[in-house]
Amino acid sequence: MRLLLVEDDITLGDAVRAYLRSQGHVVDWLTDIKGARAAAAEKFDVILLDWRLPDGSGVDWLRELRASPEHRQTPILMLTARDGLSDRVEGLDAGADDYLVKPFQLAELAARIRATSRRVAGHAGSTLDHGRISLDPTARSVTVDGAPVDLTATEYALLEALMRRAGRIVSRPMLEELLYGFEGDVASNTVEVHIASLRRKLGRDAIDTVRGMGYRLKD
């Protein structure tokens, strides 16, 4: 998943980014609202948002995000040191999908990211299923007709992005942005190379190419 982390504490932000990357996510980390506002022009699967930021309140920005059509559905998880009932209520009422109080276990954070993402996508189960393909984000495993398939981290990330948007077209620039998190420098044919590799492992007809638009999992 592509995640936007907005956290001003350098030590915490660095650890969260490192951990989530190790879990196969692509993490864009920003330390203030000004930067986050600019980054939010792009599409993210989940936004992790601190409450108190140097240039304002995360909750105020959360309300701003929810007011914009682009982010009305984006899963947003609040990370905050404020543990009062009224704080939790305010955060959730402002539009947060979940609320995690610091300090937290990184494994719990990852689990909540997956759960929030599932809820927003409209399926509560722990696996993503499409046709013969089944993807388990917790175990980071993929099966085809019940048989396990070995994927690289990049292939897994691409497949997860396609499965989370099953039936819809995923644009090539979006997949390229996803790959930036892994490879830094993405060549013009990198996406095609990884898609071809996925087809070999999942079946030739698993992924459709929609010419000029992007890719889509085949129904």
Added chain:
Amino acid sequence: MQTGESRPIPSIRTRLLWRSLATTLIGAAIGAMAAAITVSVVVREVMESALEETAQALVVIAEHEADVEALSHGQAMPAAPHEEAIHWQLRHPTGRLIARSHSAPDTPWPAVPLVEGHMKTAELAIYSIPGRDLWLQVAQPLAEFQRAQRTAAMVAGGIVFVLGVIAAAVLGWIIRRELQSVTDFARTIEAIGPDTTALTEPKSLRSELVPSYLALGALLQRLQEKLRSERAFAAHAAHSLRTPLAGLTAQLEVACVTPPAELPARLSMATASAQRLAGVVDALLTMSRASDRIHWSHFDAAELASVATGRNIEVDASQLLAAGILYGDFDLLAVAVANLVDNAERHGAHRARIRAAQTDGHQCLEIADDGPGVSAGRLAQLQAALERLESRADIDPELGLGLTLAASVARAHKGCLTIECTRSDRQGFCACLDWPNQPPNGV
């Protein structure tokens, strides 16, 4: 209730009751005696007057009764037998008995000369009055006199004493009733709990208790403010500690699965977080101390330069050298300056300038940075939070630890903290700690 030496504490009610009872009873006894004596004297005078009036009436009748001697022949006047309270004898100026009442002796009363006025014998009280060619002597047994006097005195004294006893009882009831207001007041105090925000007015408040009631209300308000401040401080402390603690635990968690080559960098981050945590603890302890008595002393402003350092910020403290001697709690002010510099560093400033100045009874420490500053709305929010902190000791987590600490230190010095953006484009941030150059009265 007893004192530490087990000596019972005197009770106002018991003392008042006993003293009022004793005073009333002694007063009643004295009053009863006075009433008895007075009544006794008055009764005697009334009886003597009655004897005199009777004599005057009878002597007029005797003067006009020409044949009184012929009627009585020196004996009792003819009459049916009856009880007589007053006896009389009608005598010739020579002393011879002319006539007498039914129960008077048939010889003249001995040792009773014919002299006008009252006189007493061993048994009688007699009044003698002259008439035309005769004397009338009217007598009443002395025992009758004394019995009437005694009875009247006893009745009068008894009534006064009983009234005194009734008055004592009524007074006791009034004392108990009035002192009930003290009991009610004690119950009001007993009802004060940790969440009581205002005193309930006692049922029977009296004007004498109003100063205590008002003083207690003011004390309760001060305690509530202190309690609110303590609670806010505890919440703020927990809040301030959570972020560096989260950073520390997250770094260690990641370090556990990090390849050995990257481990030193992770541990370095964890150490930085632990140091930040230690700094937060120091700051919180300083804030806690700032609410107590502060230690005023003279110190060289240049000494503050040593604490105003940061890892990733360049601090210009050269202007402190020229500021001279300041007066305040050096330790508190040093921690405030260090936290404001740390604040500037964490908010993206690369340079900070510290300046101290003294003007017209005031001292000022100013920390200005070249960071991104804050928006106008955010600045207004922070200023409002500072105002609440200064006026009511309300700690707002939005204010952050650095500003809260600096404002608490300013408040402890009876001063204030002001903040502003240093440039018109809202870039840069400046915090100014202003406080008087001498301790306020009573400090």
